[in-house]
Amino acid sequence: MAKENKFDTVVVGGGAAGMMAAITASGNGGSVVILEKNKTLGRKLLMTGDGRCNVTHFGLTNREFAGLFGKEGDFLLSPLSRFGPAETMAFFENLGAELKTEPDGRVFPKSNKAQDILAALLKKLKQNKVFIFTEAEVKEIKIENDSIAEIVLADGEKIIGKKYIISVGGKSYPITGSTGDGFVWAEKLGHTIIKPRPSLVPVQVKENWIKTLSGLSFEKVKVSLSVLGKIAKKETGDILFAHFGLTGPLILNLSKDIGALMAQGKVKILVDLQPDKDQEQLEGYLQKSIEKNKKKEIKNILADFLPAKIAPYLIYFAGLKEKVKGFELKKEEREKLAKVIKKLEFNVVSLVGFDRAMVTAGGVALKEIDSKTMKSKKIGNLYFAGEIINLDGPCGGYNLQLCWTTGRIAGSAD
Ligand SMILES: Cc1cc2nc3c(=O)[nH]c(=O)nc-3n(C[C@H](O)[C@H](O)[C@H](O)COP(=O)(O)OP(=O)(O)OC[C@H]3O[C@@H](n4cnc5c(N)ncnc54)[C@H](O)[C@@H]3O)c2cc1C
Structure with a gap:
């Protein structure tokens, strides 16, 4: 029929x-x-x-x-x-x-x-x-x-x-x-x-190290978008590391802005992992944590308030020795570490495209x-x-x- x-x-x-x-x-x-x-x-x-x-x-x-x-x-x-x-x-x-x-x-x-x-x-x-x-x-x-x-x-x-x-x-x-x-x-x-x-698409970044942290998520971080060295947008929310770069609700929502900014020049994504503390407060916080745990390795001290897996990278980006202990850390090194935590930098390569939008x-x-x-x-x-x-x-x-x-x-x- x-x-x-x-x-x-x-x-x-x-x-x-x-x-x-x-x-x-x-x-x-x-x-x-x-x-x-x-x-x-x-x-x-x-x-x-x-x-x-x-x-x-x-x-x-x-x-x-x-x-x-x-x-x-x-x-x-x-x-x-x-x-x-x-x-x-x-x-x-x-x-x-x-x-x-x-x-x-x-x-x-x-x-x-x-x-x-x-x-x-x-x-x-x-x-x-x-x-x-x-x-x-x-x-x-x-x-x-x-x-x-x-x-x-x-x-x-x-x-x-x-x-x-x-x-x-x-x-x-x-x-x-x-x-x-x-x-x-x-x-x-x-x-x-x-x-x-x-739209609502993940972002591919140049930093290959992110691959090894794929699946790591961060809640309520502050993300700034910069183009040609100028901050164009700031938002707070949740992000997720992926094998190709960055995703999660905040990144997806910013993807439209990132796409538009890419037409102006190279775009950087700057992540502040501790937005509730300014640079000085974070240095003070680190100092107090170190005083309590002088013999602990810095990576373990960081793991008390950040995902443990990212600690070795933060230490590396701050130019510190991998196994540096609390009592060994100099003031200027503490400053550098706090800076890295407050400004983790990613260079945008591209938006991932329709396949993942x-x-x-x-x-x-x-x-x-x-x-x-x-x-x-x-x-x-x-x-x-x-x-x-x-x-x-x-x-x-x-x-x-x-x-x-x-x-x-x-x-x-x-
Ligand atoms: C991974 C993912 C997660 C999401 N999560 C959410 C969420 O939690 N909340 C939210 O609000 N939004 C979410 N979205 C967005 C949301 O899914 C879409 O906005 C919504 O599904 C679009 O619905 P639609 O009916 O317009 O189109 P579609 O769902 O794309 O449906 C269109 C249909 O048309 C059919 N079709 C296409 N061409 C032809 C043709 N030639 N002949 C016959 N049939 C055809 C397709 O096969 C398809 O079944 C998500 C999207 C994705 C990809």
Whole structure:
């Protein structure tokens, strides 16, 4: 028997945005299909939050939330007022996926399993009798009279809808299926595409020694970005050493700035491992620790307040002997050591790229999308949802919320 091929709503891409759009559209009784090129839906969703899925971020006003998306953020004010974090949380709780809000506002499933968020969405799609066509790669979108007439799949099959929602994501982590197809289609359909760039991306650094400390994390350190010797930005947060360089929430959030600064010249990342103490206070603190432990090696004294693995490197960078003991340390050596702790220097080689970027900056230009409906201002029956739109936020649940919000609105619009 031939597959059903005519639907009220055709959703292209079965990620977070597409699933939300399909659940919403089918809730009104219309027939809905999801076309997904992977064998399963929600492949990227399963990777989110290191497998825990940071579903959203709770506790900000809509203006504060939208502000985190930069100068484009205002586009989100109206959509968030209709379906923001509180509505998203109620939606998932209603589906039986219990959530918890961490003290910093990040919201996760109580189980800490992204799988449970996906399972709740799949259950609802089933309840709403949404058709799910997997291994259904969309190859072409055909237009007649400024409206989409049909979609052609890789196997030649044609799918026809009254309304089409494009939610194929951006170009980040292409292994999950987001290979930028939507940007090509949208451009052909007359939309402006703001150049896609990797965002929330780790940073490759010149300092090879970091490899040996891969996996080491530091909480609440101060990171300064310098270009051509001038400090351009300072932020405090958590970082992680990786075999290729630096990552962790603070570095990912700064990656957009790092990318922009690289256009001006060589960028350095300066890490202050003890931001709560100024140079003098840190020297005094070291002095007191040494007095208490005169016979201890300095590396063991440092290990009392810094990860032990980094101590030998700090000693080396300060130009001290590897096994130097507390009582052997001269005043100027103490000064040097404190300086190194307060200014660990990394030279940026590059941003790692789309393969490891959590989101795509750029995408379909906002001025060509109606924020009340997510409807294209160029093509009669076309809507957009999720990462394909020219919006990207920081780490913390903001990017998934963008998907829930725009998916909800695209799915509910007539
Ligand atoms: C490692 C990682 C961790 C992350 N963690 C978080 C987090 O904890 N919290 C958060 O808020 N954000 C997080 N993000 C970002 C978040 O995952 C994305 O913003 C979000 O998943 C984008 O959803 P989407 O539905 O727009 O696109 P996607 O999830 O990319 O879905 C698009 C779907 O379209 C399909 N598709 C593409 N082309 C075609 C085609 N031609 N035909 C048919 N189907 C097609 C793809 O296969 C894919 O399944 C993370 C991202 C990564 C990579």
